[in-house]
Amino acid sequence: xxxxxxxxxxxxxxxxxxxxxxxxxxxxxxxxxxxxxxxxxxxxxxxxxxxxxxxxxxxxxxxxxxxxxxxxxxxxxxxxxxxxxxxxxxxxxxxxxxxxxxxxxxxxxxxxxxxxxxxxxxxxxxxxxxxxxxxxxxxxxxxxxxxxxxxxxxxxxxxxxxxxxxxxxxxxxxxxxxxxxxxxxxxxxxxxxxxxxxxxxxxxxxxxxxxxxxxxxxxxxxxxxxxxxxxxxxxxxxxxxxxxxxxxxxxxxxxxxxxxxxxxxxxxxxxxxxxxxxxxxxxxxxxxxxxxxxxxxxxxxxxxxxxxxxxxxxxxxxxxxxxxxxxxxxxxxxxxxxxxxxxxxxxxxxxxxxxxxxxx
Numbered sequence: 096x097x098x099x100x101x102x103x104x105x106x107x108x109x110x111x112x113x114x115x116x117x118x119x120x121x122x123x124x125x126x127x128x129x130x131x132x133x134x135x136x137x138x139x140x141x142x143x144x145x146x147x148x149x150x151x152x153x154x155x156x157x158x159x160x161x162x163x164x165x166x167x168x169x170x171x172x173x174x175x176x177x178x179x180x181x182x183x184x185x186x187x188x189x190x191x192x193x194x195x196x197x198x199x200x201x202x203x204x205x206x207x208x209x210x211x212x213x214x215x216x217x218x219x220x221x222x223x224x225x226x227x228x229x230x231x232x233x234x235x236x237x238x239x240x241x242x243x244x245x246x247x248x249x250x251x252x253x254x255x256x257x258x259x260x261x262x263x264x265x266x267x268x269x270x271x272x273x274x275x276x277x278x279x280x281x282x283x284x285x286x287x288x289x290x291x292x293x294x295x296x297x298x299x300x301x302x303x304x305x306x307x308x309x310x311x312x313x314x315x316x317x318x319x320x321x322x323x324x325x326x327x328x329x330x331x332x333x334x335x336x337x338x339x340x341x342x343x344x345x346x347x348x349x350x351x352x353x354x355x356x357x358x359x360x361x362x363x364x365x366x367x368x369x370x371x372x373x374x375x376x377x378x379x380x381x382x383x384x385x386x387x388x389x390x391x392x393x394x395x396x397x398x399x400x401x402x403x404x405x406x407x408x409x410x411x412x413x414x415x416x417x418x419x420x421x422x423x424x425x426x427x428x429x430x431x432x433x434x435x436x437x438x439x440x441x442x443x444x445x446x447x448x449x450x451x452x453x454x455x
Contacts, residue, residue: 097425098164100125100192102183103171104133104141104152106268107197107231110411111168111418113142120449121425125159128152129171156183160190166425169196170418172271174298175288181212184227185219193429194227195421202229203239204301205435213435220433228428228436231417233259237386237400238302238361239438243309245388245396252392254357255306260364260376261384264332266410273334278367279341282325290347295319299349299361305437306359307351314351314359321347324372332367344372383409423450 099121101112115123116138126138133141138150153159159167167187173180177199184194201208202216205227216227230236238257246252266272273279277287289295300317307314324344330337337343344366351359366372369383378385382401390396402412423446428436 096120096122097166097429098122098124098162099425100127100159100162100164100167100187101138102127102159102167102169104128105170105172106266106411107414107417108168108170109142110415111170111197111422112138113144114415114418114422115168116142116144116148117452117454118422118449119452121422123148123150124162124164126150126152127154127156127159127171129154156186160187160192164192165429166193166195168418168421168425169194169198170421171198173198174200175271175275177212181215185215187223188216188219188225188227189222191223191225193225193425193431195424195428196227196229197231197235197417197421199229200231200234200298201301202227202435203231203234203438204305205229205437207301207304208435217435220435224433226428226431226433226436228421228424228431228441230420230424230438232402232413232420233363233386234299234302235420235438236416237388238299238306240443241386241398241400242306242388242390245390245398246310248396249390249392249394252310252390254359254391256360256362256387256389256391257302258362258364258376258385258387258389260378260387261410261413262367262369263334263365263410264330264368265334265408267333269335276345276365277323277342278345279335279337281340281342290321290345293319295321295347295349303349303351303359303361309439310359312353312358314353315355316352318350318352319348320350321345324366324375326371328370330368330370334367337367343367344375346372346375384413419450423447 138148275289326343348362350357386400404412427445
């Protein structure tokens with residue numbers, strides 16, 4: 096049984112925490128919380144469970160290190176505070192505690208991560224003889240595992256398109272996701288953080304380059320494109336209220352280009368309610384979200400993946416899946432050689448172990 100610390104209890108972390116508490120092959124030994132209103136609470140309360148665990152949340156990283164855990168599940172939002180997140184993860188790694196995470200999405204393809212990010216974490220792994228693995232549903236699954244499965248069904252590939260098409264109306268994250276994507280902004284506002292020059296490429300370009308490496312092709316360039324959509328009607332939803340003239344949908348992509356044409360595309364179509372951007376693609380069959388891979392070639396292959404839940408919204412289901420990409424790799428990461436781990440390093444069959452268990 097692996098001793099595990101959950102780091103953060105936000106949109107992904109609360110689902111991760113709930114899964115760790117339930118799994119018979121994992122033992123929760125600590126919980127990190129940054130918000131004053133969460134510190135000092137039982138882990139069960141932070142993820143909606145009724146039975147107390149006796150594990151009380153803290154913001155004291157040194158106290159968490161002293162617990163002697165095998166692994167930390169790091170789901171704290173790090174993209175807006177990367178240096179602090181690196182310092183936090185490095186502290187655990189240098190102490191000999193492995194880290195699996197869903198944050199710091201540049202690390203989904205660690206071999207393509209820039210030196211400022213990779214070097215301190217590699218040094219920490221070396222110092223503590225520990226390993227670090229980061230993945231999620233997107234970036235992550237759709238641009239690696241799903242696309243690998245699709246390409247394996249072909250004999251020749253002309254182009255690859257990976258899409259996330261999702262309605263984010265019920266996603267309660269206006270502070271980061273909403274602001275970063277520019278929902279609620281007007282044509283006259285400054286460009287939101289995510290759409291500044293080079294940002295989209297920095298976040299998804301690693302997966303484009305990794306796919307090119309896997310296909311053994313040389314790209315001429317990796318570029319980004321962005322297209323906002325502004326509503327003429329008032330839209331009210333969980334994410335926020337969008338007034339007429341404000342952005343309520345966006346389509347953006349990272350493209351790997353050869354001879355002027357995109358051959359590898361990672362595209363997102365993100366809207367607030369189904370009334371937004373009616374001329375853009377929707378998920379099939381009335382779903383609110385899809386992760387799709389389309390491989391043009393011989394033969395043409397299309398795989399549509401939908402995540403859902405009997406209680407939660409599909410965006411929450413996506414957060415559960417994101418948590419699963421990290422949690423399910425814990426045992427293998429704990430046994431792996433030290434260093435930064437990419438998805439292709441992990442045999443996919445091992446990530447299935449421990450996931451079939453009955454809730455008490």
